[in-house]
Amino acid sequence: MAIRGTVQGVGMRPFVFRVAGACRIRGRVRNDARGVTIEAFGAPADLDAFLARLEADKPPAARFDAVEVAPIPAEPAPDFRIVESEGTGASAELRVSIPADLATCPDCLRELADPANKRHRYPFTNCTNCGPRFTIARGVPYDRPLTTMAAFPLCPDCRREYETPTDRRFHAEPNACPVCGPHLTLLAPGGAPLADRDAALRQAGRALADGKILAVKGLGGFHLACDATSAEAVATLRARKHREEKPLAVMVPDLDAAEALAHLTDADRELLASVERPIVLARRREPSPLAAGIAPATPLVGLLLPYAPLHHLLLAEAGRPLVMTSANLSEEPIAYRNAEALERLGGICDLFLVHDREIETRCDDSVARVVAGRPLVMRRSRGYVPRAVPAPARFERPVLACGAHLKNTFCIGLGDAAWLGPHIGDLENLETTESFESAVARLERFLETRPALLAHDLHPQYLSTAYALRRAAELGIPAVGVQHHHAHVAAGMAEHGLEGPVLGLAWDGTGFGPDGSSWGGELLLAGYAGYERLATLRPLPLAGADTAVRQPWRVALAALDDAFDGAPPLEALPLFRGLPPAEVELVRRMIRGGFNSPLAHGAGRWFDAAGALVLGRARARHEGQVAMALEGAADPAERGAYPFRIDDGRAPWELDLRPAVRALVEDLLAGAPAPAVAARFHETLAAAAAALVRRAARERGGLPVVASGGCFQNARLAERLLGNLAPDFRVYLHGHIPPGDGGIALGQAVVAQAVSTQDPGQRPGGRRS
Amino acid sequence: MGHGSGGKLTARLVEQLLLPAFRNPMLEPLDDQAWVDAGGARLAFTTDSYVVTPLFFPGGDIGEPAVNGTVNDLAMGGARPLFLSLALILEEGLALSELERVIASIRRAAEAAGVQVVTGDTKVVDRGKGDKVFVNTAGIGVALPGAELSSRRVAAGDAILLSGAVGDHGVTILSQREGLAFGGEVRSDTAPLHGLVAALLEAFPGVHAMRDPTRGGLASALCEIAGRRRLGVEVDERAVPVHDGVRGACELLGLDPFVVANEGKLVAFVPEAGAERALAALRSHPLGREAARIGRVVAEHPGFVTLRTPIGGQRILDLPYGESLPRIC
Numbered sequence A: 001m002a003i004r005g006t007v008q009g010v011g012m013r014p015f016v017f018r019v020a021g022a023c024r025i026r027g028r029v030r031n032d033a034r035g036v037t038i039e040a041f042g043a044p045a046d047l048d049a050f051l052a053r054l055e056a057d058k059p060p061a062a063r064f065d066a067v068e069v070a071p072i073p074a075e076p077a078p079d080f081r082i083v084e085s086e087g088t089g090a091s092a093e094l095r096v097s098i099p100a101d102l103a104t105c106p107d108c109l110r111e112l113a114d115p116a117n118k119r120h121r122y123p124f125t126n127c128t129n130c131g132p133r134f135t136i137a138r139g140v141p142y143d144r145p146l147t148t149m150a151a152f153p154l155c156p157d158c159r160r161e162y163e164t165p166t167d168r169r170f171h172a173e174p175n176a177c178p179v180c181g182p183h184l185t186l187l188a189p190g191g192a193p194l195a196d197r198d199a200a201l202r203q204a205g206r207a208l209a210d211g212k213i214l215a216v217k218g219l220g221g222f223h224l225a226c227d228a229t230s231a232e233a234v235a236t237l238r239a240r241k242h243r244e245e246k247p248l249a250v251m252v253p254d255l256d257a258a259e260a261l262a263h264l265t266d267a268d269r270e271l272l273a274s275v276e277r278p279i280v281l282a283r284r285r286e287p288s289p290l291a292a293g294i295a296p297a298t299p300l301v302g303l304l305l306p307y308a309p310l311h312h313l314l315l316a317e318a319g320r321p322l323v324m325t326s327a328n329l330s331e332e333p334i335a336y337r338n339a340e341a342l343e344r345l346g347g348i349c350d351l352f353l354v355h356d357r358e359i360e361t362r363c364d365d366s367v368a369r370v371v372a373g374r375p376l377v378m379r380r381s382r383g384y385v386p387r388a389v390p391a392p393a394r395f396e397r398p399v400l401a402c403g404a405h406l407k408n409t410f411c412i413g414l415g416d417a418a419w420l421g422p423h424i425g426d427l428e429n430l431e432t433t434e435s436f437e438s439a440v441a442r443l444e445r446f447l448e449t450r451p452a453l454l455a456h457d458l459h460p461q462y463l464s465t466a467y468a469l470r471r472a473a474e475l476g477i478p479a480v481g482v483q484h485h486h487a488h489v490a491a492g493m494a495e496h497g498l499e500g501p502v503l504g505l506a507w508d509g510t511g512f513g514p515d516g517s518s519w520g521g522e523l524l525l526a527g528y529a530g531y532e533r534l535a536t537l538r539p540l541p542l543a544g545a546d547t548a549v550r551q552p553w554r555v556a557l558a559a560l561d562d563a564f565d566g567a568p569p570l571e572a573l574p575l576f577r578g579l580p581p582a583e584v585e586l587v588r589r590m591i592r593g594g595f596n597s598p599l600a601h602g603a604g605r606w607f608d609a610a611g612a613l614v615l616g617r618a619r620a621r622h623e624g625q626v627a628m629a630l631e632g633a634a635d636p637a638e639r640g641a642y643p644f645r646i647d648d649g650r651a652p653w654e655l656d657l658r659p660a661v662r663a664l665v666e667d668l669l670a671g672a673p674a675p676a677v678a679a680r681f682h683e684t685l686a687a688a689a690a691a692l693v694r695r696a697a698r699e700r701g702g703l704p705v706v707a708s709g710g711c712f713q714n715a716r717l718a719e720r721l722l723g724n725l726a727p728d729f730r731v732y733l734h735g736h737i738p739p740g741d742g743g744i745a746l747g748q749a750v751v752a753q754a755v756s757t758q759d760p761g762q763r764p765g766g767r768r769s
Numbered sequence B: 001m002g003h004g005s006g007g008k009l010t011a012r013l014v015e016q017l018l019l020p021a022f023r024n025p026m027l028e029p030l031d032d033q034a035w036v037d038a039g040g041a042r043l044a045f046t047t048d049s050y051v052v053t054p055l056f057f058p059g060g061d062i063g064e065p066a067v068n069g070t071v072n073d074l075a076m077g078g079a080r081p082l083f084l085s086l087a088l089i090l091e092e093g094l095a096l097s098e099l100e101r102v103i104a105s106i107r108r109a110a111e112a113a114g115v116q117v118v119t120g121d122t123k124v125v126d127r128g129k130g131d132k133v134f135v136n137t138a139g140i141g142v143a144l145p146g147a148e149l150s151s152r153r154v155a156a157g158d159a160i161l162l163s164g165a166v167g168d169h170g171v172t173i174l175s176q177r178e179g180l181a182f183g184g185e186v187r188s189d190t191a192p193l194h195g196l197v198a199a200l201l202e203a204f205p206g207v208h209a210m211r212d213p214t215r216g217g218l219a220s221a222l223c224e225i226a227g228r229r230r231l232g233v234e235v236d237e238r239a240v241p242v243h244d245g246v247r248g249a250c251e252l253l254g255l256d257p258f259v260v261a262n263e264g265k266l267v268a269f270v271p272e273a274g275a276e277r278a279l280a281a282l283r284s285h286p287l288g289r290e291a292a293r294i295g296r297v298v299a300e301h302p303g304f305v306t307l308r309t310p311i312g313g314q315r316i317l318d319l320p321y322g323e324s325l326p327r328i329c
């Protein structure tokens, strides 16, 4: 019997062992490359009962994707055994033996709250069903001596638990108790210890209630914590962290508390409570007890439930929702070591709640939301990493894909699986770049591999591209450049195990196109080894390049200038009334003269532009802010749409939104309410995307549709695309692989694999014609 | 733009096409000038071509950079410039009065720099085949006493000095060429630097290397050193002088003042022991009044130039690529 899914490092084997005993089954269980394999011998009725109980009572963190049962020859097995890891590097089992970090399980929570238990209020309790994994692993195999728990010799009690197959701490590598395990300390900004153990916890809780800002060491790094209901605390945190408006995540003790702050669907609740415990974006309840500064200018709020015992205890002490945001200055990697935190966060925090269990690997909180009723991971990191993604085709040699420039993750393809690394962030700082390089080195070590092929974006100025070329030269191995949007689509194909070809909608902000312009409104006919660009969006000049992304009014101006043939009614539009006329004039000259105004096809830029126009928001304080505000503003009931054109007299076809811009402006001038206009804009783009797909399908046949790129984090766009294409098409949205640039490395890896094994005549550029 | 804007593409052209074709010990350092042995005399030798649109701009015209650029390339090697050649490629239809203005400013610039134009050439091309005037100058100079400058001498621990504010020339040219008017006044900084160099080397002859951050700006000059020498460079963003007008214009245009061209600035790599003396010498010269110590050379992060930003991070300063390519997805 082969069980696939999330079944390793989640207490599966001890569980199987116990159920086998209860059902009088003999045989064995072992981990293998894709899950666990059980060889079971017993009476037919017992075997049926065994199978039923495996499914019904499985460990909380386990997820079965597939259970394959096949008869095997009878064998006189004396008992039931857990077959241990054997061999080294070559074995597939070792490669996946480091599981992702798991949220605290109900059993451990019960002990935490039980005054009679020796782990009462012990912040580092865990078992085979829960606890740190990836973040404490130093090497493979994943065994205690190769984790940062090696520094804590097990006491006799803990050792007994660890060695008893029927104990729920059997081979829980980070097993610990107050006698032998890690402890808390509360430090002053200079590093002077103020309190230890429970006293540290209590004092930290009081400080939070008093509006202080704390650095709290968690699983994958430090959080900055403060009272989420205190406007003053939140404002102080923002000022000290240099984070002007980017939303801050809020941790609440349980689903009821989450419900009090946001409107949650069943899918939201399930996602919040999942073992991965991502930050979940949901619509904030109004009025809200949360400080307004938590998430200005968006109706959404990012909530998460506690995932370590320390969080449960701290929330109980503080007695209020807590801001829990990555401890860093803007855009730097998250702090994860005590000394480093003291040095880097000294200017931000009033107190430091630290402990002596080292974090080996940084891992930020993951971020997800529910789109079309299903979870969509926007930032895939803690809880998901290093879970393997089955490869669509076997990697003939190890591939390292270096990802994008912003929201970077990287990916290693090896054998029949691909591993996406943790969220690295924006590769603009030295610190981030170093964090990228060390995370790559560590995952290579965990997988006991070294790349024989490198994959990278085509953008010559991505630091990930520079790294790939440098590394390839050092190792004397080939490097394959993969077009940005091809990689997006391939990531979607790989996630869903599609063979291709597919119709791939890759809509995002910008990505390097081989013609030197920025792409991002693409419809590709794609396989892994190549693509054909069927359609794109009529391009707009970005006055000042990335400056236009930070100032979407510039994109709006370009769109208006184009739609109104150089004579847009600027004076009538509130957006432009608030801008200095000289600046508007200058930007207009830049647009018309093409000065530092590269052409961009990105659909994301259109959401920026429409957001600026409809909401009167000239500037984005952080990436995607205005586009997200537009989505948030859209009236859910409004179904009207604006006209658009598809110019199919050229290749690629061009989606022309000028009629939509004119109609939208007419709406604004007629005083239509912003929520209606925002909704109509979304309806228009969803309808246009669907029209392109239908047009392509007429010529190329009804292929599966993959929607990828950052735009498909927009729930309204994604859901209405599905609505427009149902029931004629099978449409695949992303799930646990981010649609944005955080997922691109997976696509690069599988494309590089496919391109490198093609016959040489077809190789260059990976383009199929 | 493309291969011509002093960024990565140009660097690639030089390293992959030109260097392999002509490789020799005098070319190899790829400094702004070559040191050659001509019948026993050690001479600094350089050439540069000038294509500027428009020809005339606040602070000068094409004539001045045509002289100063070559003079400065010699000066950056620690040479006293002596002689120039002058080659003109004229587009048919160029107004004689414009040519006269350019020649006059070449003469003035040569006089100011203390160099003589001793040889030359003139060609006329058909209308549409040129951009009014292309100028090429080559220059010869002799070593200033005691100086031995080469990018090869740059070492970890060196202080990095900058002789004044960056971006003035590039922004001036852009504002004229694109017809873009900005709030503050901006003037080209074009100037011959041999006097400033002489003052600097007199105060401290042990300067390791100098660069004039022309095309590709300060970023190119620093990235080139970091890349070729496999050293790290750390710059304190706040320490780099940028005039308000330039800063404002760059913000509007989406340009980084660190990658915009200069025509009258130098960057010096100076051993720490002489850094203060060198800085004082720069500041006491009229062309170096705004000189500043902007950073240092380090052994860490070889190949990377980092900017310490006001909020404490270290932003990686990359070579410009040729033209702007948005990176925000």
Ligand SMILES: [Fe+3]
Pocket: A484, A488, A508, A509, A510, A511, A709, A710, A740, A741, B329
């Ligand atoms: Fe993208």
Ligand SMILES: [Mg+2]
Pocket: B032, B047, B048, B069, B073, B214
């Ligand atoms: Mg030169």
Ligand SMILES: [Zn+2]
Pocket: A104, A105, A106, A107, A108, A109, A126, A127, A128, A129, A130, A131
């Ligand atoms: Zn547990």
Ligand SMILES: [Zn+2]
Pocket: A154, A155, A156, A157, A158, A159, A176, A177, A178, A179, A180, A181
């Ligand atoms: Zn113990």
